[in-house]
Amino acid sequence: MTYPPGNPYGGGNPYGGQPQPGYGQPPGNPYGQPQPGYGQPPPGYGQPPPGYGQPPPGYGQQPPYGGPPPQGAPSGVPATLNPQSLPDDDNVNPYVFCIALNGEWFMSKGAMLAYYGNIQFDAVTEYSSVQAWVANRFSSPVYIQDWVVAQGHGKLLIGDRGFDLNAYDLDDGNLTIKASNLCAFSKQLELKQSIVPGFVTLIGTGKFIASSNGPVIFVEPPFRADPDALLGWADCPSPSVHHDAQWMTQNIRGMISGALGRASGEERQYDFTGQGTILLQSSEIAREDPAVLRLVESQTQLLTNAQAGSLGQRLVARAQQQH
Amino acid sequence: MSFETVNSKVVRAHVSASTPVLARRGAMLGYSGQVTFRPVHGQGRGIGGMVGAAMSGESNAMMATEGTGQVLYGYKGLHVTVLELDGGAPLVCEADRLLAHDANLQTSVQFLGSGGMKQAISGAMTGQGLFTTNVHGRGSVAVLSHGGAFPLQLNGQQVGVDPQAYVGHVGQLSVDLAAKVGFRDVVGRGSGEAFQLRISGHGTVYVQASEQKF
Numbered sequence: 001m002t003y004p005p006g007n008p009y010g011g012g013n014p015y016g017g018q019p020q021p022g023y024g025q026p027p028g029n030p031y032g033q034p035q036p037g038y039g040q041p042p043p044g045y046g047q048p049p050p051g052y053g054q055p056p057p058g059y060g061q062q063p064p065y066g067g068p069p070p071q072g073a074p075s076g077v078p079a080t081l082n083p084q085s086l087p088d089d090d091n092v093n094p095y096v097f098c099i100a101l102n103g104e105w106f107m108s109k110g111a112m113l114a115y116y117g118n119i120q121f122d123a124v125t126e127y128s129s130v131q132a133w134v135a136n137r138f139s140s141p142v143y144i145q146d147w148v149v150a151q152g153h154g155k156l157l158i159g160d161r162g163f164d165l166n167a168y169d170l171d172d173g174n175l176t177i178k179a180s181n182l183c184a185f186s187k188q189l190e191l192k193q194s195i196v197p198g199f200v201t202l203i204g205t206g207k208f209i210a211s212s213n214g215p216v217i218f219v220e221p222p223f224r225a226d227p228d229a230l231l232g233w234a235d236c237p238s239p240s241v242h243h244d245a246q247w248m249t250q251n252i253r254g255m256i257s258g259a260l261g262r263a264s265g266e267e268r269q270y271d272f273t274g275q276g277t278i279l280l281q282s283s284e285i286a287r288e289d290p291a292v293l294r295l296v297e298s299q300t301q302l303l304t305n306a307q308a309g310s311l312g313q314r315l316v317a318r319a320q321q322q323h
Numbered sequence: 324m325s326f327e328t329v330n331s332k333v334v335r336a337h338v339s340a341s342t343p344v345l346a347r348r349g350a351m352l353g354y355s356g357q358v359t360f361r362p363v364h365g366q367g368r369g370i371g372g373m374v375g376a377a378m379s380g381e382s383n384a385m386m387a388t389e390g391t392g393q394v395l396y397g398y399k400g401l402h403v404t405v406l407e408l409d410g411g412a413p414l415v416c417e418a419d420r421l422l423a424h425d426a427n428l429q430t431s432v433q434f435l436g437s438g439g440m441k442q443a444i445s446g447a448m449t450g451q452g453l454f455t456t457n458v459h460g461r462g463s464v465a466v467l468s469h470g471g472a473f474p475l476q477l478n479g480q481q482v483g484v485d486p487q488a489y490v491g492h493v494g495q496l497s498v499d500l501a502a503k504v505g506f507r508d509v510v511g512r513g514s515g516e517a518f519q520l521r522i523s524g525h526g527t528v529y530v531q532a533s534e535q536k537f
Contacts, residue, residue, distance in 0.1 A: 213400035214332035222355060229352035229397065244360055267360070269353070280353055282332035282397035 083116040086155045089167065089207065097165045097183070097209050099156040104131075104187045106138065107150045107158065111183040117154015124149055133187075140193040140200060142291045142298070143179055150184075158183050163211035170208070176201040177232035177279070180289045183209045195238050196270075197295045212281040219278045224269040228283040236276025242269045325463035326396075326405045326423065333397040334405060334465050336423060338388050346396055346423035348384040356392020363387050387426060396423045402471040404529065406493070410461035412526060416491025418456040425462030433457050466490060470533035481523040487534035494526015 079085065086092065088100035099105055101119060112121065127149040128134035138144055150156055159165065160183050168175065170189060179200045185191065185208035192201045202208055212231055219225075224242055233239070244267040272278050300308060326334040336344045338358055345363060363385045388394055397403065403422055408414055415433070424430075433455050458464055466472060472490045475482055492498070499521040522528050 214397070215330045217329055217333060217352075217395065219353065219355070223353055224355070225353035226349075226351055228349075229395075278353075280333075280395065282330075282400045283349075283352055 083155050086116070086157075091165060091167070092157065094164050095162055096157055096159045097167060099150075099158065099184065099209075101150060101156045102153050104149050104151045105156070105184055106187065106189075106191070107148050107156075107184045108160075108182060109146050109148055111158040111160055112150070113157045113159045115150075115154055115156045117152060119150055119152035119154050119156060121148045121150055123147075127151075137187060137189070138191050140191055142193060142294045143191075143200060146291065158209065160211035163213050164215055165209055165211050166216055167207055167209050170202060170204060170206055172205050173234065174201055174203045175208075175232060175234040176238070177208075177210050178230065179291060181211050181231060181281075183211055185209070198289055198292055199232065212279075214282040217280040219280060221272040221274055221276060221278065223272050223278055225272065225278060225280060226283060227268065227270055229280050230270055231279040231281045233272060233279060234277045236272050236274045236278065239270035239272050242271035243267055244269070325407065325425075326465050328403070328405060329395065331402050331471060332400055333395055334403050334423070336388070336394045336396060338394055339391050340389075343426040344388045344394070344423055345385050345426045345428075346388055346394075347398060347419075347421060348386045350396045350398045350422055351386075351388070352395040352397050354392055354394040356390065358388060358390040358392040358394055361387045361389065385421075388423075396465060398422055398467055401467040401469055402531075404466045404468060404472040404490075406464045406466060406529075408458065408460060408462055408464060408493070412494045413457040413459045414464055414466075414491055414493050415455055415457055416466060416529075420467050420490060421456070421458070422465040422467050424458060424464040425460075428458050428460040428462045428464065431457050431459065466529065468529070468531035468533075469535045470531050472529040472531045475528045475530060477522065477524060477526055477528060479523070479525060481521055482528060483519040483521055484528060484530055485534060486518055486520050487536070488530050488532075489520055490529040490531050492522065492526055492528045494524065496522050496524035496526045496528065498522050 081092065086098045088098070090098060092098050096113065101115075101117070106124070107121070124134060124138055124144050124147045128138070128144075134149065138147065160181070163181075165183065176194045176196070176199050179198055182200060182202075185202055186206040188204055188206035189208060190203045192203060193199075194201045210231070216231060221236055225239075230239075300311065303311060326336050329335050333352060336346075338344055338356075348362070351360065401422075406414060408428065418430070418432075421430075468490050475484075477494070477496065486500070500518060
């Protein structure tokens with residue numbers, strides 16, 4: 001908790017601790033800042049990146065969808081982009097982000113759309129045997145298989161399922177995000193597995209890029225969020241699970257499944273308290289996250305053999321029910 | 324009272340003791356305040372009522388949102404359109420397009436077959452089955468669509484709509500299915516536009532920018 005109180009991402013950040021005037025409001029302007037020319041050397045690592053402490057790009061204060069393209073082409077006609085005209089560490093459009101790569105970035109497998117320049121993609125597992133720092137930065141054995149290190153120089157375009165992409169600047173802060181929505185993060189950031197299954201926490205100072213189904217909605221605690229709609233949270237304590245007692249007593253099925261430890265998802269919300277910011281999206285069609293299986297499996301070590309057997313039977317019954 | 328648009332895919336409802344909201348189950352994204360959710364079974368008690376709802380598959384699992392607070396609704400990243408009903412003509416759409424509506428609005432299931440064979444066929448073509456849902460009363464409705472819904476105003480003209488792109492309508496409108504099935508369609512080389520909904524009268528038709536349902 002070393003960041004300035006009330007302001008998690010550095011000065012002037014719109015979604016800091018202060019109450020926001022309506023959380024549908026976007027944090028800044030993706031196209032607004034003048035792009036540094038391509039010939040300009042990218043900022044060296046260790047120095048603050050140019051957008052550091054400034055609002056991360058968001059959508060909405062200007063017409064983002066179908067709005068004017070960044071390079072001033074006639075409206076409606078997308079500008080043809082080349083390595084020079086591609087933005088540096090900024091959105092090309094709401095769905096595509098361009099990283100000006102000079103060194104290494106962590107990237108989710110499959111997020112790469114295209115690239116200019118000399119870029120190599122290595123699995124994090126392989127790369128960490130060459131570069132020891134990787135293992136320190138990426139401390140999540142569950143997710144390490146789904147990530148690659150992009151290394152080299154050039155322009156790297158990333159996207160995810162046509163979702164909206166946002167870049168976030170962390171300034172000695174922490175932000176926990178749904179693992180399947182995290183697309184890329186700079187190597188200055190440290191990734192750790194969250195206590196909440198399916199989420200990872202990014203700690204430190206740097207930039208990361210995450211996708212959301214529709215623009216991100218920022219809210220402040222106290223707030224209860226549907227697990228499917230929760231994109232992440234910054235600075236607040238990890239959520240607790242709230243069970244809607246009324247739902248469970250009024251709905252016989254809910255009661256039975258509650259007693260069995262199952263949940264239909266309706267009565268269960270993540271409850272946030274304390275100070276911080278919660279990131280929400282419109283609930284998405286859940287993408288199968290292979291890491292969840294590994295996570296849950298590792299948790300079954302807590303069970304006795306008899307318990308594991310009965311859990312196995314229940315799982316078999318569930319799998320048969322669904323087919 | 325009504326729904327406030329947060330972005331193209333999310334609406335915020337201000338729920339109070341006098342203005343509860345009915346919403347699709349699983350559509351709640353999050354809330355602040357003292358809000359409780361209660362499952363609601365069956366739909367309105369209109370023509371068809373419970374029996375109709377059970378038979379037709381036009382009953383969508385809904386829940387009542389009660390208490391005082393602000394609730395965010397959205398569903399699977401679909402676009403949300405908020406419509407204000409003035410208490411005149413009902414909104415006609417499929418039950419599973421309803422994201423949320425003011426609890427004082429009444430929903431009822433309408434049997435399309437009573438409008439003759441043509442109506443029934445058009446129901447089958449739009450994916451509505453032989454039943455459709457009417458929403459009566461004065462209040463707000465949040466409707467789901469794939470790609471966003473846009474209104475087409477009709478003042479006695481006629482408009483042709485792709486059955487898959489049709490979302491719903493409000494007003495004194497008659498909906499007919501026009502089929503132009505020729506030889507090319509039979510052999511699978513049709514234009515893909517052999518079936519059209521011919522909608523005429525006075526009112527508003529809502530059309531989505533996609534032929535995909537959800």
